[in-house]
Amino acid sequence: MSMTEEWDAASVRDLHDDLVSLHGPVERTSDHGADASADPGEGVRQLVTTILSQNVADENTRRASEALFTAYSDFAAIESADHDELADTIRVAGLPDQKAARIQRALAAIREETGGAYSLAFLDAMPTDEAKGWLTDIKGVGPKTASVVLNFHFGKPTMAVDTHVERVSKRFGLVTESATNKRAHDELDAIIPDELTYPLHVLLITHGREFCSARSPDCANPVCERYCSCEEC
Known part of the structure; x- marks a missing residue:
């Protein structure tokens, strides 16, 4: 061509x-484009993992994700965690201070949007552009991170x-x-x-x-x- x-x-x-x-x-x-309502927390987990994956090799993303979800019992514990402790937990992913802040901001935004639940299910009903806009309004969540979550988890184009x-x-x-x-x-x-x-x-x-x-x-x-x-x- x-x-x-x-x-x-x-x-x-x-x-x-x-x-x-x-x-x-x-x-x-x-696990790509599956029923988004099957596990309401899975989209949040994917968002968190995708933030961890920013500018780092897949193996280090895997190690950081495993360390994070082993150290904390649920999303509420991650959101309320001491910043330095959280950063140290995910250090292998690189940029630990920035990524810890991004993860906690994202979790706070989700909780505030839903009135207390850690679920991104509300994005499923939104048009793609609106859903992407909601995600990228979170500081540190760029178009790539938003698109990974929306396409891989929700099957949005x-x-x-x-x-x-x-x-x-x-x-x-x-x-x-x-x-x-x-x-x-x-x-x-x-x-x-x-x-x-x-x-x-x-x-x-x-x-x-x-x-x-x-x-x-x-x-x-x-x-x-x-x-x-x-x-x-």
């Missing part, structure tokens, strides 16, 4: 099909743009090269068909890790040959 062409739903579907041909189809696992998705999307011309991460979220949400939001998220990450890496990309594949504009192609 020429980089001067406009992307539309049909061309995004072509990209999805080409990525599937290279990487295989994507299916939601049982909003793309979570991590470094891989942003890099590949810019190289493919899906997103303006100069776009901020927030702008990248808006541009992708505007062109990606709702049903492709989750699988394309996974496929772009896979392609970014396996071929279209930040350094020394391997462009000898049909997807890069067709879509990519990086210097190696």
Whole structure:
């Protein structure tokens, strides 16, 4: 596809099909997009875990999450915990002071919104943009964190743009090269068909890790040959 062409739903579907041909189809696992009412606290747990995952490797996120939910009996205990103690508990995730504050602000916002419950179930009935706006109004919760929760837990059509998705999307011309991460979220949400939001998220990450890496990309594949504009192609 020429980089001067406009992307539309049909061309995004072509990209999805080409990525599937290279990487295989994507299916939601049982905990992605499941019934949001089945466990009201699960969305909150995912929000907290996603805050922990900001700018850190998956293994350290897992360790920090395990330490957090072992040390505290419930969300109320986490919200009311001593800040320094909480920061020390999640230190392995990096930026412990900032993440402790973000987690406690998020839990306070949820409790205040629901009148005492730690549940994000109210987001399910909101339009996607309104639900994202509610989450990103919490200081420290950006569009990526909000989109992870809304798409993975509630199945809402909003793309979570991590470094891989942003890099590949810019190289493919899906997103303006100069776009901020927030702008990248808006541009992708505007062109990606709702049903492709989750699988394309996974496929772009896979392609970014396996071929279209930040350094020394391997462009000898049909997807890069067709879509990519990086210097190696």
